Amino acid sequence: MHTLSKNQRIIFDIIDKSPEPMKAYSILFNVQKKGIKAPLQVYRALDKLVEIGKIHKIESRNAFIACQNSSCQVSKATAFSICESCEKVTEINNSSLSKYLSNFKDKAGMKYSKYNLEFFGLCKKCTTK
């Protein structure tokens, strides 16, 4: 198991505590009191945390969330639901979906090693508003 470095720990903890995806500069602002001063310090930790699967990047939002799925060691098969009204993001953990996508092959015969899926819609709360 991977041990997080000091900066990685600080940045993971703040993302993990956040109820919503966090953007890099918002993370930076929040960790300045802990001595992390420069964007690069944040981006380096983010890169590593993504690489080891502790966090995921929500590509359509340029934001990061902690992995909700304890079995997710690496970020090679990710799926999220995103509410377009309140911007709540949830990681989808559905074995039928992941099985279907992991085995998917397109006409060109390309074999995929990774995928990222983002669903958009309205969450329950926002639907009834």
Add this chain to the structure above:
Amino acid sequence: MHTLSKNQRIIFDIIDKSPEPMKAYSILFNVQKKGIKAPLQVYRALDKLVEIGKIHKIESRNAFIACQNSSCQVSKATAFSICESCEKVTEINNSSLSKYLSNFKDKAGMKYSKYNLEFFGLCKKCTTK
């Protein structure tokens, strides 16, 4: 059917001719001889073209490609394969996949109006290198 404005036409044409996804500032550079001088002119056209489904944004690459699928009127169900070596991007048009994803419902009962899926791997050419 939608008629493209002057700037939309110019910007669509250059993306449509490109064999690979184009980035906004690369588009800007390429259309400056046609009188389009500012980033905002490019981004406005891109926004509209995405909205009407003539182009798609590859979120993981911040780049744009023309829709390969003549039936794709709006960008509400998109899937792409991306080669991590040569960066070639192909739009996937697979009715089994789109049916599966369009009907997908997660545990939270959220109904999705849109999705975007990006597969990553090595294309045939890059596999045999």
Add this chain to the structure above:
DNA sequence: AATTTAAATGTTATAATATAACACTATGTA
């Protein structure tokens, strides 16, 4: 324990991506 190697850090500068705000022009429609 000393050596060596890889990983992480700190820092300054800058590149790349994207939007705000405002004035104006063209186009479609009542």
Add this chain to the structure above:
DNA sequence: TACATAGTGTTATATTATAACATTTAAATT
């Protein structure tokens, strides 16, 4: 014609991300 809507042009600026280099820490190897 007049009214509304969409598109344009422009300047300035916000946001997201990386390059380059010097140094320090941690881990693996001898």
